Amino acid sequence: MAWRFALRIDPVASDDRRESFDDTLRVIDPGAPALPVGELSAQRGDGIFESLGVVGGHPQEVGPHLERLVHSAQLCELPTPHLAQWRAAIERVAAEAGEGESVIKLVLSRGVDGGASPTAWITLADAPDNARARSEGVRIATLDRGYALDVPARAPWLLLGAKTLSYATNMAAIREAQRRGADDAVFVSSDGYVLEAPTASVVLRFGDRFVTPTPSAGILHGTTQLSLFAHLEQRGFATAYDTVTTAQLAEADAAWLLSSVRLAAPVAAVDGQPMAIDRAFTDELNAYLLSPRD
Amino acid sequence: MAWRFALRIDPVASDDRRESFDDTLRVIDPGAPALPVGELSAQRGDGIFESLGVVGGHPQEVGPHLERLVHSAQLCELPTPHLAQWRAAIERVAAEAGEGESVIKLVLSRGVDGGASPTAWITLADAPDNARARSEGVRIATLDRGYALDVPARAPWLLLGAKTLSYATNMAAIREAQRRGADDAVFVSSDGYVLEAPTASVVLRFGDRFVTPTPSAGILHGTTQLSLFAHLEQRGFATAYDTVTTAQLAEADAAWLLSSVRLAAPVAAVDGQPMAIDRAFTDELNAYLLSPRD
Known part of the structure; x- marks a missing residue:
């Protein structure tokens, strides 16, 4: 994977009414250390994900992917994702995609072992040649x-x-x-x-x-x-x-x-x-x- | 989990003949970012682990745990762990344990997506009260x-x-x-x-x-x-x-x-x-x- 861009997301409650999610999204270096070794995603695969195609900067099927993310969260008893927050994150990342085909991956993990809140991030990478x-x-x-x-x-x-x-x-x-x-x-x-x-x-x-x-x-x-x-x-x-x-x-x-x-x-x-x-x-x-x- | 100590391990080939593994073990802060978001452990739970009890500074059943780590690596087609290297890492971590009961966790992941080498680390934490x-x-x-x-x-x-x-x-x-x-x-x-x-x-x-x-x-x-x-x-x-x-x-x-x-x-x-x-x-x-x- 050629990683091009990543955002760390501070998940807000699904009924949060704020109008902008800018201060909950933070650009991170996709190649730099970002997760502690106590992350439950890394320790136990304990979290959920979605992969979206991006074509010419347009993220495909955002609604159905977010719907499935919510469904996975329910099955795994993770906090319900805030749809508008994830949409804002996807838009922010897709804006970096440019021409051609890319992949956006959404990840919601149960968080750090012993911690109180989930961890979330979103990445952009070049799509493989299919x-x-x-x-x-x-x-x-x-x-x-x-x-x-x-x-x-x-x-x-x-x-x-x-x-x-x-x-x-x-x-x-x-x-x-x-x-x-x-x-x-x-x-x-x-x-x-x-x-x-x-x-x-x-x-x-x-x-x-x-x-x-x-x-x-x-x-x-x-x-x-x-x-x-x-x-x-x-x-x-x-x-x-x-x-x-x-x-x-x-x-x-x-x-x-x-x-x-x-x-x-x-x-x-x-x-x-x-x-x-x-x-x-x-x-x-x-x-x-x-x-x-x- | 109350994390107390962690080492990052640079895995060497299982037939490596070196006498000291000191320069392949690096102390890291267990609470600080250590893994990039492209880590396959975090992305796909793609790796293996072992949890060892430590009592009064003595790591229990090191041999059988390493034997099982090797078995898991074979089943998952991961590079065979170098037993002496992992033993050295366990000794180094157990030396920090002190009295009472602790947990040592060994993790071997397939590495960063698209990368060429596995990722490995080992942590020490207080055992829960059992x-x-x-x-x-x-x-x-x-x-x-x-x-x-x-x-x-x-x-x-x-x-x-x-x-x-x-x-x-x-x-x-x-x-x-x-x-x-x-x-x-x-x-x-x-x-x-x-x-x-x-x-x-x-x-x-x-x-x-x-x-x-x-x-x-x-x-x-x-x-x-x-x-x-x-x-x-x-x-x-x-x-x-x-x-x-x-x-x-x-x-x-x-x-x-x-x-x-x-x-x-x-x-x-x-x-x-x-x-x-x-x-x-x-x-x-x-x-x-x-x-x-x-």
Whole structure:
């Protein structure tokens, strides 16, 4: 990551009525020491995050990302983020983005161990070059996520529907996929249902119908998938949330991994079996996803 | 946590032959900024840790803790820790401990995002007052860990046998247990087997036989449990690693949660059902666990 800019945020209560948040935002050097070793984000991955794409200075889908941040905070029993404060921070950071594609990351941690208040910061970095993934696609390996489809709803303490900082497993899954000769992983439940990729949603195409696994306690509701479905509906396609079996993944006419920064990456192979890529159609999807979206 | 001392460690290769590690250890202020926001420990809980008890200046079970750190590093594909370097760091920190009980925490993170080397540090803090947990015991709530007993071995990417920094779920489980009127949680598999507590091992007593759930890819091998079993064997008791059903937990003559800092905390209730505490015997166990152990 080429870090370009960072702000430390002093979180205010969610019902704070102040008009300006300027004095709660402080520019920090993204490469300099900023967090003490007692930070619970660093000690226990105890916090939540969001990653937003920025295109030509425009932060994409700010509302849906903040909505999900609030949802994650509730699941993790963190203080509710003040939406206007986070919006102000995002605007301040996006103003530094300039042309091209960048990434804004929002982090809300439980704070320093033994301390009384959460810690929050926001960073701006250059986006990695995703041209190849968008055009030639990604080969995926399916990996068991270890739980049955009904587990997350009955065991909310597993935090499976929250976007927490405890992402070691997600990173290990990507390494395992690469060891298998793939580029990315797709998690499947122990009872054979497609869930999501470690950092992306899965969308399948069957004829003129697009399907994504039903968001639930175990699957994050992808902001990019949500935006893409609205676009597809406008174009006259049918969209659906449904359970998707591993067998259906192989039978789909096409599939994509959707995420905020890489956007639509067509699936080029599933567990070594090639899958057709509709390049012109994927280009259209990414052109839409690269347009300013709120 | 009352942080008292911290060292930053510049990790050397595991085959480094140098005789002194002094110039790889640097005293830092545990309350001052030390980690940049790009630290992968803080961004993704991507790293591993160990917590050691220190009694009267003596760090307990250094060998077994370092052995487990190395095991976690292998599972997470982190560079192998240099044992002599970590021993030197532990000695340096323990020298600051003084009388009473303290906690040493070892952390090895994957480093700064985009950087080439891991980050490592070690802290010293006062131990919390565990007198009450050791004498009056802890009430536990059993919570579904979401996976069947055979999952961790076939899905190593879930990192369930590694002591990673991704502990948000462990902390959420303790909060859920407290919401249920208990003090701590005990995870059970989705097929009904006792696993471990979020930060402790479980040991059950049946007559003169002591049983703990078999360490596996899904259960950390507790250093304190290991030490306690050696002690119990010396005293003529039988010890065993075995599968333990949730029903057996309720049928045991007694049970303890074992961990490096709280040591032996007798279980006073399981899901609201009181359990007998043998206070004199537990006092003996803790007297042993508080004696210098290597």
